[in-house]
Amino acid sequence: MVGTKTKATTKQPVDWSLTPRGPVSAAVQGSLALAAAATVGDAVALSPVWGGAATAAGALALVVAGAHRQLAPAALLYRLGCWVGAGAWWTWTLVDTPWSQSSWAALGIGAMTAGLMAPLGRVTKKTKARPGSALVLRSTSGLAADWEARIRRVCRAPVIVTDVRAWDNGAGYDVLVTLPPSGVTRADIAGRAESLATAADLPEGCSVEVRGVAGAGRSQVMVRVSTVNRIAQVIGYPADYSPRSILEPIVLGEHANSDVAGAEVREEAALIAGKRGSGKTTLLQVVSIALGRCRDNLVWHLDLNGGGLTQPWIDVWLDGRAARCPIDWAAPNLAEGKLMLASAISIAKHRKASYRKLKRAHNASLLPVSADLPQITIVVDEGANAVADRDLAKLLGELQNIGRNEAVNLVISSLRPTGDLVPVNMRKQSGVRVQMYGPDPEELAHMFGWSVNGKLSMDQLGGKGTGFLSLDGSFPRPFRGYNVLPAQVEDAALAIAALRPDLDAASAQAAGPAYASRLERMRRVFADRDGQDDELETSASTLPAPQTPPRRLTVLPGGANASEWADPPTLAGRTRPAVSTASAADWPEPRMVGRLRAEQMHPVPAAAPAAAVRPVPQIVTRALATIDDAGDDRMHSATLAEALGLTPTDLAALLRPLGVTTLPRAFLRGGREARGYAREDLSVAAERIGRGEIDVPADVAAWPAA
Numbered sequence: 068m069v070g071t072k073t074k075a076t077t078k079q080p081v082d083w084s085l086t087p088r089g090p091v092s093a094a095v096q097g098s099l100a101l102a103a104a105a106t107v108g109d110a111v112a113l114s115p116v117w118g119g120a121a122t123a124a125g126a127l128a129l130v131v132a133g134a135h136r137q138l139a140p141a142a143l144l145y146r147l148g149c150w151v152g153a154g155a156w157w158t159w160t161l162v163d164t165p166w167s168q169s170s171w172a173a174l175g176i177g178a179m180t181a182g183l184m185a186p187l188g189r190v191t192k193k194t195k196a197r198p199g200s201a202l203v204l205r206s207t208s209g210l211a212a213d214w215e216a217r218i219r220r221v222c223r224a225p226v227i228v229t230d231v232r233a234w235d236n237g238a239g240y241d242v243l244v245t246l247p248p249s250g251v252t253r254a255d256i257a258g259r260a261e262s263l264a265t266a267a268d269l270p271e272g273c274s275v276e277v278r279g280v281a282g283a284g285r286s287q288v289m290v291r292v293s294t295v296n297r298i299a300q301v302i303g304y305p306a307d308y309s310p311r312s313i314l315e316p317i318v319l320g321e322h323a324n325s326d327v328a329g330a331e332v333r334e335e336a337a338l339i340a341g342k343r344g345s346g347k348t349t350l351l352q353v354v355s356i357a358l359g360r361c362r363d364n365l366v367w368h369l370d371l372n373g374g375g376l377t378q379p380w381i382d383v384w385l386d387g388r389a390a391r392c393p394i395d396w397a398a399p400n401l402a403e404g405k406l407m408l409a410s411a412i413s414i415a416k417h418r419k420a421s422y423r424k425l426k427r428a429h430n431a432s433l434l435p436v437s438a439d440l441p442q443i444t445i446v447v448d449e450g451a452n453a454v455a456d457r458d459l460a461k462l463l464g465e466l467q468n469i470g471r472n473e474a475v476n477l478v479i480s481s482l483r484p485t486g487d488l489v490p491v492n493m494r495k496q497s498g499v500r501v502q503m504y505g506p507d508p509e510e511l512a513h514m515f516g517w518s519v520n521g522k523l524s525m526d527q528l529g530g531k532g533t534g535f536l537s538l539d540g541s542f543p544r545p546f547r548g549y550n551v552l553p554a555q556v557e558d559a560a561l562a563i564a565a566l567r568p569d570l571d572a573a574s575a576q577a578a579g580p581a582y583a584s585r586l587e588r589m590r591r592v593f594a595d596r597d598g599q600d601d602e603l604e605t606s607a608s609t610l611p612a613p614q615t616p617p618r619r620l621t622v623l624p625g626g627a628n629a630s631e632w633a634d635p636p637t638l639a640g641r642t643r644p645a646v647s648t649a650s651a652a653d654w655p656e657p658r659m660v661g662r663l664r665a666e667q668m669h670p671v672p673a674a675a676p677a678a679a680v681r682p683v684p685q686i687v688t689r690a691l692a693t694i695d696d697a698g699d700d701r702m703h704s705a706t707l708a709e710a711l712g713l714t715p716t717d718l719a720a721l722l723r724p725l726g727v728t729t730l731p732r733a734f735l736r737g738g739r740e741a742r743g744y745a746r747e748d749l750s751v752a753a754e755r756i757g758r759g760e761i762d763v764p765a766d767v768a769a770w771p772a773a
């Protein structure tokens with residue numbers, strides 16, 4: 068029974084069409100058609116002129132169609148031979164008569180010859196190349212034919228592929244296409260890019276991109292086809308330290324389709340967040356190289372994370388291999404950090420006042436940077452350590468607020484993008500945002516706003532060294548950061564030491580003695596540090612992991628606002644001698660030892676699958692977005708309810724099941740004191756919902772649709 072059923076379901080339907088199924092049926096069908104034509108022609112006494120004319124016209128059409136289909140010469144000759152033979156036989160029957168033995172014998176012999184020679188007429192089988200394989204790159208003519216047919220089919224446009232060029236990195240190729248003169252545009256092809264990628268069965272993460280061809284007319288189109296997902300590969304930093312400008316984007320790595328992942332940091336501050344071991348420090352090294360290559364930029368390091376970021380840069384100078392230190396100023400502790408930031412603020416204020424004429428001369432509202440007037444970009448490793456100190460946090464905040472036009476910029480890294488580690492305003496002021504790979508998907512919403520909730524997934528990334536990049540509010544795009552190893556940082560440091568500019572004299576003067584004496588202090592601190600590394604390495608494997616918190620350094624006197632701070636020279640005078648801050652006790656070795664041990668015991672897998680996430684209901688995401696937009700950490704119930712189109716009672720009813728209630732005490736906002744909600748409570752609820760610790764009632768999940 069089962070067997071019968073299977074047979075019945077697999078039975079092919081009978082094909083009654085007249086399409087020939089092989090050489091024999093084609094020869095038989097052709098002969099019958101010809102015999103019918105001869106019989107009819109004889110019956111109506113058709114003039115033989117028609118036979119000759121039909122033969123000639125058909126042969127011409129066959130040649131044109133064959134050339135268009137790019138038939139091989141043998142195939143074209145075979146088809147031509149068949150047509151001319153058949154036409155000649157028909158014309159002869161119109162001159163004489165088909166009703167003779169010799170006529171039918173000639174037809175039979177002709178049909179048999181055509182059948183036997185049929186293999187000659189077969190269209191040459193093209194090589195079916197798999198995208199991304201080495202075969203693809205060798206057999207570009209097969210690839211060209213494939214793409215021509217694919218674009219014709221998918222875009223319904225009779226294009227001609229003129230060339231296929233493999234990319235140097237082996238991760239794809241460009242298909243050069245000429246559009247037909249029928250009005251098909253580049254946009255028509257671009258609009259079908261997604262369909263073309265699917266039709267070509269490209270691997271996940273790979274894409275088709277349609278561009279114009281530089282210097283060519285609008286009928287010339289370049290179809291960029293990526294065949295290797297670069298997110299899944301480890302990409303070394305290209306060993307190119309040639310000079311660049313801060314007005315160009317700094318290159319961080321590559322997107323999945325080999326597009327350069329770059330960011331403009333002339334005006335935009337940058338924030339890079341990622342959990343321990345996600346690749347932040349490596350990315351900051353890439354950023355330091357990219358910034359160091361700019362002839363109109365100086366790199367300063369504020370590294371309160373154990374000195375790992377800065378040390379390889381300083382070593383080449385300490386060892387005497389570079390005459391100048393590639394990093395213009397490096398602060399490895401809080402006291403030096405405060406000197407650095409106070410000097411940076413002084414420089415920004417001085418530039419604001421002193422370079423008005425220069426801006427007028429350049430007819431520019433933005434300070435025109437150059438090798439003589441370089442931008443200063445301060446790279447802060449582990450911003451949480453910096454903002455944990457109230458004074459340093461204020462200095463960072465003020466610098467970020469005032470330094471844009473005056474070309475004193477910040478690139479800050481942090482373990483998390485949340486308000487407890489990075490002040491909300493600091494995140495808001497960062498136009499370039501990077502969230503590295505990690506197991507907690509809610510970090511994406513914290514970094515990029517709750518509007519991305521559910522639209523981005525850590526699954527799109529490939530483990531350490533990968534992340535999402537958003538530029539000035541653009542939708543975050545996955546990328547793979549370049550991997551850079553210590554030896555390469557040293558190579559880059561040597562090259563950059565030779566090409567980096569010096570701080571302009573006016574800015575150096577504004578920064579005062581703290582700036583003038585920095586190299587002396589750096590030499591002492593980092594030379595001491597160098598010796599400690601070896602000790603640390605030998606002891607790390609034998610020591611138990613101590614949990615001693617880093618010792619806090621002397622907190623310098625400071626007002627409530629950074630502008631109330633003393634001038635850098637005065638500050639330098641008040642700071643205790645640098646040599647004392649450089650003592651081994653001031654360095655957080657215990658944390659480093661702990662980190663080393665933790666990484667040895669629990670190595671993070673290269674592409675650990677992200678945990679399954681529950682969707683966060685809109686009432687929470689929209690409430691968070693509303694408070695964020697206000698740049699605040701609390702909001703009155705009535706204000707929040709109004710922004711969400713609810714009454715305060717309905718808002719309370721929606722949030723209560725999620726464990727979010729109004730704060731116990733009223734607080735002042737806009738001159739009015741009232742009860743309201745804390746951003747932190749909403750954020751905690753979002754994280755707990757994501758982890759499945761809170762069940763969301765159906766009516767809450769359905770809002771606002773319900």
Ligand SMILES: Nc1ncnc2c1ncn2[C@@H]1O[C@H](COP(=O)(O)OP(=O)(O)OP(=O)(O)O)[C@@H](O)[C@H]1O
Pocket residue numbers: 301302341342343344345346347348349350531532533547548549550551662
């Ligand atoms: N772009 C990358 N490509 C491949 N591997 C990488 C990349 N970046 C980092 N890694 C790997 O991840 C490890 C951790 O990187 P890194 O030290 O930069 O992380 P981190 O986030 O700064 O960690 P921590 O906060 O603990 O200092 C590196 O040792 C390296 O093996």
